[in-house]
Amino acid sequence: xxxxxxxxxxxxxxxxxxxxxxxxxxxxxxxxxxxxxxxxxxxxxxxxxxxxxxxxxxxxxxxxxxxxxxxxxxxxxxxxxxxxxxxxxxxxxxxxxxxxxxxxxxxxxx
Amino acid sequence: xxxxxxxxxxxxxxxxxxxxxxxxxxxxxxxxxxxxxxxxxxxxxxxxxxxxxxxxxxxxxxxxxxxxxxxxxxxxxxxxxxxxxxxxxxxxxxxxxxxxxxxxxxxxxxxxxxxxxxxxxxxxxxxxxxxxxxxxxxxxxxxxxxxxxxxxxxxxxxxxxxxxxxxxxxxxxxxxxxxxxxxxxxxxxxxxxxxxxxxxxxxxxxxxxxxxxxxxxxxxxxxxxxxxxxxxxxxxxxxxxxxxxxxxxxxxxxxxxxxxxxxxxxxxxxxxxx
Numbered sequence: 098x099x100x101x102x103x104x105x106x107x108x109x110x111x112x113x114x115x116x117x118x119x120x121x122x123x124x125x126x127x128x129x130x131x132x133x134x135x136x137x138x139x140x141x142x143x144x145x146x147x148x149x150x151x152x153x154x155x156x157x158x159x160x161x162x163x164x165x166x167x168x169x170x171x172x173x174x175x176x177x178x179x180x181x182x183x184x185x186x187x188x189x190x191x192x193x194x195x196x197x198x199x200x201x202x203x204x205x206x207x
Numbered sequence: 208x209x210x211x212x213x214x215x216x217x218x219x220x221x222x223x224x225x226x227x228x229x230x231x232x233x234x235x236x237x238x239x240x241x242x243x244x245x246x247x248x249x250x251x252x253x254x255x256x257x258x259x260x261x262x263x264x265x266x267x268x269x270x271x272x273x274x275x276x277x278x279x280x281x282x283x284x285x286x287x288x289x290x291x292x293x294x295x296x297x298x299x300x301x302x303x304x305x306x307x308x309x310x311x312x313x314x315x316x317x318x319x320x321x322x323x324x325x326x327x328x329x330x331x332x333x334x335x336x337x338x339x340x341x342x343x344x345x346x347x348x349x350x351x352x353x354x355x356x357x358x359x360x361x362x363x364x365x366x367x368x369x370x371x372x373x374x375x376x377x378x379x380x381x382x383x384x385x386x387x388x389x390x391x392x393x394x395x396x397x398x399x400x401x402x403x404x405x406x407x408x409x410x411x412x413x414x415x416x417x418x419x420x421x422x423x424x425x426x427x428x429x430x431x432x433x434x435x436x437x438x439x440x441x442x443x444x445x446x447x448x449x450x451x452x453x454x455x456x457x458x459x460x461x462x463x464x465x466x467x468x469x470x471x472x473x474x475x476x477x478x479x480x481x
Contacts, residue, residue, distance in 0.1 A: 101269060108268050156396025157263040157355060158366075164292070177398040191356060192397065194432050 100153045100189050102131040103141070107154065122150030128148040145174060147180020210373060211251035211382045213452045213478035214244060214460075215415065215445045216236060216261065216339070218388040221468035222331040223294045223337060228467045240461030240474040241338035244386075248339065251480055253384040255303050255346045256339075257310070259448060260331035260388045261354035261441045268322065273321035274360045275368055276313070279307040280348040285328025285336075293330060295337045300328065303346035306381060313375035318368050335388045352447065354389075362424045363441045367451025376451075385478075386446035393438035393470035395437065402463040407435045408471040411442060415449045416457035416475055423449065425463040438470065445475075452478035 101135045110117050117150055120127045128138060140148040156177075163173040171173065187193050212460045226234065249258065265287045268274055283300040290297045304324075311322050324348055328336070336343065350372070353359060360368075376383045391411065392404040414422045423446050431439050449457075457477035 105268065105270065108264055111264070113241075141338060150398075155264070155356060156400075160396040161288075173396060181398060191432075191437055194357070194429065194437075 099125050099132050099134055099137065102133055103149065104154055104158055105154065106133075106141070107158040107162045108133050110165070111158065117165060145180070147178075149180075150177040150185055151180045151184040151187055153187055153193060155191055175195035208306060209379050209381060209383055210246050210376045210385060210451070210478060212384040212476070212478040213255055213386065213448050214247070214457070214474065214476040215390070215448055216241065216244060216335050216389065216474045217386045217468075217470060217472040218331045218334045218473060219393075219465075219468040220288070220293055220334060221465075221472050222472065223334055224292055226294070228432060229465050233326065233463060233465060236369065236463070237465070237472055237474075238338070243460055244474055244476070247476065247479065248345070248384050251384065252382045253345065254381045255306055255348060255383050257348045257350060257376065257385045258332055258335065258384060258388065259350040259444045260335075261383070261444055262329050262331050262351050263386050264329055265329035266325070266328055267353065269349065270323070271358055272353055272356065272365075273351070274353050275318065276321040276323050276351045277307060277311050278302065278347075279304050279311060279322045280326055283326050283328055283332075283347060286333035287327040287329045288333075293333065294469050295333050298343055300336065300343050301346045303348060303381075304380060306346070306383075307348050308372065309376040309379055310372070313378055314368070314371040316371070317374075318371045320368075331388055335386065339386070340466055349443045350447075352443045357428065359428060359440060359445060362426060365395065365447050366420065366424060366450040366477055369447035370452060373451035382413075385451055387444035389441035390443070390445045391437065391471040391473055392435035394436035395438045395469065397437070399436065401466050401469050402436065403466060403469075403471055404435050405464045407439070409462070409472070410463070411445075412459055412462055412473055412475060415445050416459060418449050418453045418456070418464070418477075420450070421455070448477055449475060455479070
């Protein structure tokens with residue numbers, strides 16, 4: 098698992114339009130610069146937001162990646178929920194500090 | 208004594224990107240509170256604004272993540288986000304690199320900080336500035352605390368950062384304001400986005416305005432993320448300003464949970480020059 102490099106790729110894509118353009122046209126060459134597992138490569142190829150979330154990608158990076166790939170806000174939120182349903186709790190990173198299943202706040206307001 | 212004003216405010220991007228989706232009366236009260244804080248900057252003759260925020264991977268990443276960073280650029284630019292989405296026009300924001308240098312030099316006597324001569328503001332800075340200095344006519348000194356990805360600064364060190372900033376600000380001849388942004392409960396960009404723990408927020412705000420150091424330093428990241436979400440790690444920005452202003456009791460000027468903005472929007476004043 099190379100969560101660091103998945104997040105590094107997304108960080109770079111979010112900041113560099115030229116890299117994003119290359120990612121869209123020659124993805125294999127771009128991802129080759131990062132040390133990624135097969136599961137991570139598959140999630141990136143498929144723009145599988147749910148799996149990327151479960152793998153531990155920080156939402157502050159993932160949201161922008163989803164937006165640049167055409168996800169509306171609601172679709173982005175739903176994709177993460179679907180990911181939890183399909184793949185189970187978040188496996189690593191910030192959100193694994195809790196149970197990885199989502200928050201258990203005292204008041205749900207949305 | 209050159210600190211003339213200090214406070215906190217929210218930086219939720221929804222306040223501009225989804226502004227019209229909040230109830231009109233709530234929105235008016237929020238905007239009135241921002242206007243009051245803006246007026247406080249004017250009334251106190253503020254000549255520079257030190258803004259403590261927590262950026263969201265706009266400039267800093269885990270390849271070399273600074274725990275604390277202070278801007279020392281000739282100018283800044285923001286927002287880095289899509290202006291059409293944030294509904295804030297991208298613009299150049301004035302700086303004061305000489306003041307930055309003096310503040311950094313003094314802070315470093317007690318707290319290690321990084322400095323940055325390039326810095327693109329994200330919504331953590333740009334949203335508050337949109338409300339507080341809409342003409343972008345006030346030099347800004349940005350201060351960043353890593354609140355995004357652990358390991359995070361221990362709270363007692365963040366407290367020391369606040370004390371160091373106050374000492375440095377008071378050595379400067381300029382009239383300076385200090386504002387921290389963000390820090391109430393929120394679960395940003397997660398499946399739980401929109402959840403708010405109002406009780407947690409009210410307790411935090413009460414601790415902040417009364418500068419209850421022991422209570423504030425007793426928060427733990429494990430409990431904070433569990434009760435108030437990962438966004439609440441940003442409480443460090445408010446705690447830092449509370450530490451800088453222990454000599455005055457503050458006031459809450461606005462506090463209301465606004466679900467469509469995904470957090471409790473709050474504005475406090477923690478210090479006002481007599």
